Every structure is written in structure tokens, then in C-alpha cells.
Amino acid sequence: MNQTTNKRGRVGYGADAALRRSRISRGIALLVLGMSCAGLTQAQSIATQNAMAKTAGEGAPATESTVINLIHLLVKRGVLTEKNAEDLIAEAQAEAAQAKHAQAQAVSAAPNAAVVNAPTQPGDVAVPYVPQVVRDQIRDQVKQEVVAQAKAENWAQPNTFPDWVSRLTFSGDMRVRDEFEFFSPRNVTGVTNFAAINAGSPYDINPNTSTSLPPTLNTTHDRDNVLSVRARLGVTAVISDQITAGIQLASGDNDGPTSTTNTLGADFARANIWLNQAYLKYAPVPWLSITGGRFDNPFFSSDLVFSNDLEFDGVAANFKRLLPGRDDITLFGTLGAFPIQYSSDSFLAQNPDVPGGTIRWMLGGQFGAEWKINDENKLKGAIAYYDFMNLRGSLSAPCALYLGATSCSTDNDAPASMQKGNTLIALRDVIQNPALAPGLTPDPQYFGLAYNFRLFDAKLEWDTKLADRYKLRLDGEYVRNLAYNANSALSAASLPVNNYNSTSSTVTTGDYQSGANGYMFKATIGEPNTLEKGQWNFSLTYKYLQPDAVLDALNDPDFNLGGTNAKGYILGVQYAVANNAWLQARYLSAREVYGAPLSIDVLQLEMNARF
Template sequence: MKYQPHRLSLALAACLMCSSALVAAQPVASDNATANLIRLLVEQGVLQPEQAASLLKQAQDEASSATKGSVAQPGDVRVPYIPVTVRDQIREEVKAEVMATAKQENWAAPNTFPDWVSRITVDGDVRVRWENRGFSSKNSPYIVDVAKLNQSSPFLFGVYDANGNQTGNVSVPLLNTRKDRNNQYRFRARIGFTANISDQWSAGIRLASGSNKSPVSTSDNFGGGFSKKSFWLDQAYLRWSPTDWAQLTAGRADNPFVSTDILFSKDLNLDGFSAAFKRPLNNTDITLRSTLGAYLIDNTYNSGMSSVADSEGETKTKWLLGAQVGADWKINHEQTLSADLAYYTYRNIAGVLSEPCDYLDTSCSTDWSSPSFIQKGNSLFLIRDVIPPIYQAGSTYQMLGLASRFNLLDLNLGWKGRVGNGLGLQVSGNYIRNLAYSKNSIEDRVRHSELVTNIENGHFRSGGNAWTIHTALGKDYRVRDRGDWQVFAGYKYIQPDAVPDAYNDSTFHMGGTNAKGYYLGGAYAIEKDVVAQLRWMSSREIYGSPLSINIMQLELNARF
């Protein structure tokens, strides 16, 4: 609260002096106390001079009348008398000042809003980004845009003559690999609401922008004829916290695992169930944590051949299951070491070659195994075992499937500490191995079908390893308060089948796998929670056709 201390102090002093006419006290009050008090009230602007003169005269008259005929006894103390009118005026002045402050600071009526309003918190952020994308003139111009091709599955694949011999390829969408994209302007907006239902239960909802329903990007582009932009339901979950060290979540929520963006994009949210535990180890500087998760990727069914297309057939559910254990060790007041080991298994996401089906069939037996979303990099093959047309020239419709299975071992290590004049230094590393990757198993799954990606000089080339290293130096470990700054750099190496290409960072190498390269940049907090950042990324392919991409980003991000 904001008070006017001088006026309020005088008013309170006056009220205390009005409590009685005669009291037993140790010191003797001055005969001029009333006059001094009224003079101070004039100086503070509480009374006008003419009011003060009138009050002094009234006080003298009333004091004379009150003491007339009275005889002072030994030990009595004479206390100046404050007229009733003065006391009333002081009371009204104090009341008016206090109520004005209460209304201004909204504490005068604490029950004005419903109780549920006080249990809801709002947070969000807005980001505006300028981006430049540069492509090498040596890039291959014939790289298929498999993400766009997959969106329109089944797609027209080939043309055959009357004898069933392929005579040519149907035009397919190609990636832009040589034309720079200068001055791309993009934005991101997110707003979330968290309701504390009770001490143990909470619920959350978040909305986010996005040019499409991609799970790994919430950015949208400037332009479009000033048309309105879309908001998507980004999170919707219930959370139960039975203790201060356990948390169970159901719904669509943020990623609870310690990971880097070579595996999971920072914008990725997961649909399913998780349980997270975190607790200090008794009498040590070590904190243990563990996380379990089961997430539904897709729920499809096998509709079978066209002859039985009216039967839904067997349901096929695609899952991501994960488990992680980790620890933080506070070595001293300046250094912390962390380690996390996770295992992830993806169920039913690998492509499956269908039973032989006629080219006229509207669906084949394993169409369900085609991924609902991909970026680029993973090894893909044609999953329809289509019988070529015999009696007429025509084309065949195909679908793509992932050639590799994915069971990932994920190791994260990190260290942070103070160096120099208290600067915060962070170093972290991440290694991922796809334990399910095997060239022989891929070739066996594909059998007499056809691999359409990661073919170099007629030979299949891929790998199941990925790793990254990151270092950052700044005023603090995070850039948030005004004047905070940080510079950072890192390197990424992601072989084609190390991780599913659908879910990692959509910016580095413009998303996906089969990429290696470095990045560097810096960030500065202009105000609290208003941060400017500049980042440069340079990447190229590991195997296959040449594809070199350089990206520059300058952005301003505000949180609230």
C-alpha cells in the first residue's frame, strides 16, 4: 500500500491524544500541544488557516469551560483537549485516504471475484523471427520431397505398358535444394492456462499457432493476404501430484524426458500417460529422478482388400514407450553434474510389405503401416506388393513405409559451473543408438520391394547412431533478467535411421535425419523476459545426394 506518511502520522497522533481528558502519566504535556498540533495540520494541508484560527478559539473556550470550578490535585496531569469537530475531521481524512489506497490496489474487496479465478494461472510467449535459408549450388536438384509425397498417399508411382513393363516414372514432388529463401518472416504465439483444482490435482490447456498440424513446429508465416492465422490445441491434460516427489499426467502434455532436439523437438507434445519421480537422496547432494511414459502415436486399422473393404479388420495402434533414470550431483556450490539414461521403443511404426494386391484395389493389407507424418532422412520403401496390370496400360498407386524398426538407447550427460568472474558455463552431450537398426533386417523386410531413399550409387547406405555436443557461456545459466546474455555453439551428427525423422528439430537441416553440421549464436535480455537471439546453422547430408543448407535466424521472444 502507498500512504502519505506525514499526514497519516499526525492524524494518528491526534486520535491517540483524544482518548481521555485526564490520565495518570509520568511526563507533563505541554500547554501549547493543541496549538502545535493544529499548526502542523495547517502545514500539511489538512486544515485551512481560517479553520485553524476558529478551532483554536473553540478549543480555548471549551477547555476553559471544562476546567471551570475544578481544583487540581497533587499528581494530576493536564492533557490538552481536542475538540470533537477536529477528531471527526481527522477520522474522515484517514478513512478517505485508506479507502482510496485500498481501491487503487484492489484489496478493499477481496471477495469481488469468484474463488476459481484465484486458482488459475496464465502464461505464454510471443516470438517474431527473421530467417534466411541458403542452399549450395552443388546440391542435387532431384531429391524427392517425401513428406509432401506421403501426405497424398497413396500416390501414383509408375506407368506400365500392356505387358506390365514399367515405361517411365510419374512426376513426384521435389525438394527445393538450390534456390535461396531470403527474408522469411515468421511468428509463434502460445498461451496456456493451468487450474489448481486442489492441493493434488491440476489441469492444463494450451493453444499455439502453426501453419499446419505438424507436431514439431508452432511457427506461422507472415503474409497470406492478411488472412487470419490458425490456433491449435497444443496441450490438454490432467495432472495428479500425490506427493512432492511424484507426478502423474494423462492427456496431451509437454515432453517429460531429459532429451535433446536431435530426438525430440522442443515444440513436441506427447499424447498419452506419464509418471515422473524426483527425490533427493538422504544425507547426500544427489537428487534421483525417473520417468515412465506410454504415448499413442496413431490408431489405425487394416481395411483389407477392396473385396472386403467394408470390414474394418484388425486394429493397429502405434505406440512410443519410454523409461528413463537419472541423477543430479551437486559437487559443490558452484558445480553440478547430471546423467540420464533412457530406453525408447516404438511399436508398429515400421513399414510392412503387403500381401499381393491388384493395382485396382483401393487399399492393400498393410496400408496402416504407412507413417502419418514424416520429415526426411529415414530409409523408406514401397509397402504395396502390387500386381502390375496385364491387360491394359496404366499406373500403380503406392504408399511409403519406414524400412527400420526403432528401439533407442539414449544417454545424456551435462555439467554446469561458475568460471571467471562468476560466469555460468554449461557443457552437455547426447548419444543415441538405434539398437533395432540392421542393414540385413531392412533388406529382409523389404524383400522384392523397392527402397526409395538413402540409395547412393545403387547401394543402400544408412546407420543407427546420432550424437550432439553443446556448450554455452553467459552471465547466468538462463537468459531471463534484464542484461543477461549468453553465447553458445554445438555440433550435431544424425545418421539416417538413428531416430524417427518425424519428431526431432524442424530447423536444423530443415528437419529430419541424415544430417551433420554445427550451429552457433548468442542471446541478450533487453528487459525481463524479453530476449533477442541470433543463431547460425550450417549442415549437410551424411549419405546420398548432396544437400547443404545454411540458415540464419534473428528473433525476439517475449514471455509472460
């Protein structure tokens, strides 16, 4: 059998369902025919006996309304489709019209009638009168036969499922990707992987005592046929007219925030499944909703600032409504508060002198409008402000690790998630061991951000048509970190440890380069979302992102293989091979904005499907 599941979670069985509906239709048709014939004969008999009491136009016979009510009840209970019901009602009305016509003929012929219900065709049998008891038997017999057949063949029946099942909606998507990563032979080598250091043990940066090289990023060896999958499955429950709840599970190599991709080829080991969404949404009025928990990005933005796979933890309020007095302009906006990282109780207990706040937050606000200029042109734009609070790292209080201390007062300033690009500083002020010769005290370090991030973001999107035929979407976005100040980083107690325009072991502050600006332009020809068979699009994107324009932990993980300090272009093509299934190819070419040479090109070939 071809099993199918609808959006409400009810299960049908493809061709068998159609067969059952056909059988129901035939059964109901028999019932209609039987009742209509009974009504006809009764009408003829009554007309003969009481010709002057009624006229032909006094309304539909009782059987007509009874049958129609029965059909509507079966539709309501889900036994018949609307189309089947319309056909049966038309059939019932036709039979009723025939009965009225016969009644009118009987009335006109009554004064001179010698024969009641005389045969009109050779072989016809005249039925002078069908008693009520006989008509009831015909109706009950047809009904019993239809119900018995429905039970025997397990047709869909009303009230089979509890009410809560009808309030659940399931959704999901799948992606299979083949990726190729290409590195320029001129790329710099030995790029420190600071994310790996912060995720593990601190690294000793004292060259006199360090016994190993720091973990580094691959910058020279191409990687072919990196197969991966992404799978997400969610359920949304309607609790009431104003409250909904959602839960989604997703794949992923780790619990990082920017990707739910799971790389294949790990000796056929099973993949991880993570809780990707868990939220409650309250909509007190149609134009306002408040969501709490873990949920999709509530802001109108691109992957220049936030990865497309990024989910937000916290609370957000969204509004969307027409501008008063206008039906072509819609206003929208979002306010939200999102916790990023907490200090653990054990760390706080060991370090009572922790400076600054113990919770890192992002507060965000956005306001925008969508203007439907005409049938072919639509403009949508918004400005936003994102304040990442307490993210900047600071040098710790003097830390005597040689006396047995296991942590320093600002170790918690090390970001829990990082990609690459942001300017970093060393966090620990390690005290020299007086028992050792100068310069021989190990200096194990964690690393934190050199700047806070207070982002101003402006985004504009225009939908139009070329030659009144091809859809065209133009996207643009600009972002600036208002908290960036190179002088403050260079005058701090702990100087930056990266983003120097030099590969030498000795660098000066004059070699330091960074910036606070980023922008993106994108043009898409064709259907922006290829969800119906035969739809397609081509896209061209240019990105420019200075090292400290945005938080590198949260933006696109594919361009430049994640992070900031990159510029370049993206070519893309999509084609829908079926409804809700499409092929996609992208070529992403990036190189450094500042610093040593680092060029990374990525080719992605993938198949996507959603349900």
C-alpha cells in the same frame, strides 16, 4: 492508464494503484494519530485519578493493539502492502510509546499535581479528558471518510473477484523470426518429398504409366527473409492442493508435431491457432506427479531426439527427490506411454486382413541424477529407453486395385508425420491387371519405415564457471537405434527406396547406406537462459545423425531443415534487452552423412519475449 496484470489474474492500474495505496496510508495514519491521541489523553486523566493503581510498564494501550490488528487485516485483504503496513505499525508503536511516557509522567506527578495536562509549550491547549463517545466519533468519522473515498475512486476492494480467479495463472511467449536458407550449387536435385506423397494421393512409381513427376524438395534455390512468428498462450488452474489443469493455444502453419512456427506473407491471411496443450496433473506426494493429456516433453533430452516444440500425447509419471542421507544429490525419472497413430475404423472395415497392431505407441523410461558438487559445479545425467511400437512398415497382401479396391492392407503403415532421412519402403503389393500388357499396370504407392525404432539415449550436462566468473555449460548426448539391421531391410520383400549412394536410375543393394548412431556436443558460455536484462551467452554445437538413428518425424526442424542423415555445427548468440525479452541469432550449417550431396545452411535472426 498503465494497466498491469499479476500472475493471479488480478488487474491493477500502475501509478493509480500506488496513489490509492498512498491515500489509504494517509487515512490509516490519521486513524492511528486520532486513536493514539485519544489514548494519550485518557491515560493522563486516569493516571491522575488512580495514580497508585497502575504503573507505566503494564503493557501497550488498547489502542495500539487495535490499530495493529486493523493494519494486519488491511494487508490480508490486499488493501495495503507489507511495506506500508510495516511503516504504519512503527508509527503506531511510536505513538503508543509516547502515551506510556506521558502516563509515567502523570503518575509521578499525581501526588502534587495541581494542574491536569498543563501546557508544555506556548500556545498548547490542555485537554483534561476526552470522553469515550468523542473518541468513538473520531474513529468512526476517519473510517467513514477512508471507505467513502475508496468507493468513490474505485480502489481495489476485498472479495471483488470470485475465489476461482485467484487460482488461475496465465503465461505465454512470442517470437518474431527472419530466416535465410542457403543451398549449395553442388546439391543433388529431384529429391523425392515422401511426406507430401503420404499426406496426399499415392504416387505411381511405374515409369511406363506414371504421367507426372513425384513431388520434390527444394535443394538449390536460396530463400531470403522468410518472416515468421510463434505465439503461445496458456492458463494453469489450481483445482486443489494435489490437482492442476493446463490448456495452451499455439500458432502453426499446420498440425505437424515439431513446430509452432507460422510463416508470414500469405497475402495477409489470418494465421491458424491450434490446441497445443490440454492436461491434468495429479501430485499425490510432493516428489511424484502423474500427468495425462497433451503436455510438454517430460524427459530430460535435447532436440537431437525430440524437437523443442514437441508436445506429448499420453500419460507420464515423473518423480524427483533427494537421495536418502544426502542433500546434494537429487534422483529423478520418468515413465510414460504415448499413442502415436490409430488405424481408422473405415480402414479396418475395408481391410479385415490388416497385419500387426492397429495402434502405434511409444513407451519411454528414463532415470537420472543431479549432483550439486559445490556452488560452482553441477552435474546432471540420465539414460533413457524409447520403444516405438508397430512403426515399421510391411508389404501388403496382394492388392487388386484394378478391380476397384480403394486401399491396400498396409496403407495405414504410412507415417502420419515425416520430415526426411529415414529409410523407406513401398507398402503396396499391386497385382498386375491381366487385361493389360506386362508392365503397363499402374503402381500407385504409399511409403513406410524400413525399421522399427528402439532407442537407447544417454545425456550428460555439466554446469561450471570459467575463471570464477563466466558460466559454462557443457552438454553431450548419444543415441542409438537398437532395432537397426541393414541386412533385414535388404532381405525384405520390399527393398528400400531411398538412402542410396547413387544418383543413377539403376541402383543395387550395394549402393544402400544408412546407420543407427547419433550424437551431439554443445558448449554455452554465459547465462544458459537469458531472462534478465543484460544477460548473454555464446554457444557452439556439433551434431551427427545417421539416417535411422532417430525417428525423423520428431526431431529438430531447423538443423538441415529437419530430419536425419545430417552432420554439422550451430553457432548461437543471445542477449537480453529487458527482463524476459531477448535477441537471438543462430547459424546452422549441415550436410549429408551418406548419399548424394546435400548441404543446407540456415541463418535465423529473432526477437523473443515471454510473460
